[in-house]
Each structure stands twice: as C-alpha cells, then as structure tokens.
Amino acid sequence: MNPTLVVFSLCLAFCLGAVPHDRIAKIFKDFDKNGNEIVSDTEAKAFFTVYKQSASDTFVKKDLFVSRWMRTYHDSRFVSEALYDKVDMNKDGLLTDADIPIFYSHVDKNKNGIEWAEFEKVYLAWYNELE
Ligand SMILES: [Ca+2]
Numbered sequence: 452m453n454p455t456l457v458v459f460s461l462c463l464a465f466c467l468g469a470v471p472h473d474r475i476a477k478i479f480k481d482f483d484k485n486g487n488e489i490v491s492d493t494e495a496k497a498f499f500t501v502y503k504q505s506a507s508d509t510f511v512k513k514d515l516f517v518s519r520w521m522r523t524y525h526d527s528r529f530v531s532e533a534l535y536d537k538v539d540m541n542k543d544g545l546l547t548d549a550d551i552p553i554f555y556s557h558v559d560k561n562k563n564g565i566e567w568a569e570f571e572k573v574y575l576a577w578y579n580e581l582e
C-alpha cells in the first residue's frame with residue numbers, strides 16, 4: 452500500500468469510528484468518579500452539580516452548561532445545547548435536580564447502575580438524532 456493510502460485509511464478509520472467513542476468514554480469517566488465502571492445515582496447528581504453556578508442553585512443555567520460542555524468535550528454549540536434539552540427530561544426548560552432521577556432510570560435500563568454499554572447507547576442515540 453502506498454503511504455498516502457495508508458494515511459487515508461487510518462484517517463477514515465479514526466475519523467469515522469474513534470472520535471465519538473473517545474468523547475463518550477471521557478464523559479463516562481467524568482461521571483464515574485470512583486472508577487468502578489458503574490455510574491451511581493449519587494455520581495450522576497454530582498456530575499450535573501458541577502455545572503451549577505453555585506452549589507445552592509436549584510438549576511443549571513443553559514448558557515453555563517453549554518459553554519462549559521463545549522470547552523470540556525469539544526462538542527459543537529448545537530450538540531451541547533441539544534444535550535441540555537435532552538437531559539431536561541421533564542421538559543420544563545431547565546435542568547434541575549428533578550431531571551436527574553428521570554435521566555438515570557432512562558439510561559439504567561436494568562436497574563443495576565449505569566454501565567458503559569447503557570451510557571454509550573443513549574449518548575449515541577441522542578447524538579444520531581441530531582445529525
Ligand atoms: Ca462509580
């Protein structure tokens with residue numbers, strides 16, 4: 452195989468396959484604070500609390516979430532805004548503590564904590580809806 456073709460094939464494999472998976476893996480790792488490969492309900496709540504302006508706030512501001520998400524995970528503004536709307540599970544326009552249990556049970560289908568496969572499945576489903 453000539454070098455140009457090798458570079459092209461590598462890019463094709465990497466660009467199409469690996470990029471979203473790397474991103475999801477990083478998000479999952481940030482959720483899973485204690486690194487036991489299961490996201491507990493406490494870890495899920497703590498993950499979103501980080502996006503509040505102050506810990507006593509009752510909701511996460513959309514503009515803060517979006518700018519921070521874009522900076523941390525390099526998703527586009529469009530995707531980051533759409534993710535906020537997705538995690539706003541009760542569709543009242545705000546990401547609050549009330550949304551987290553709904554989000555949690557949506558992802559954790561078999562009720563044993565959120566595993567990687569479950570997390571990846573939901574993220575990819577949401578991501579693909581946006582394209
Ligand atoms: Ca964990």
Ligand SMILES: [Ca+2]
Binds near residue numbers: 539543544545
């Ligand atoms: Ca909500």
Ligand SMILES: [Ca+2]
Binds near residue numbers: 559562563565566
């Ligand atoms: Ca599970």
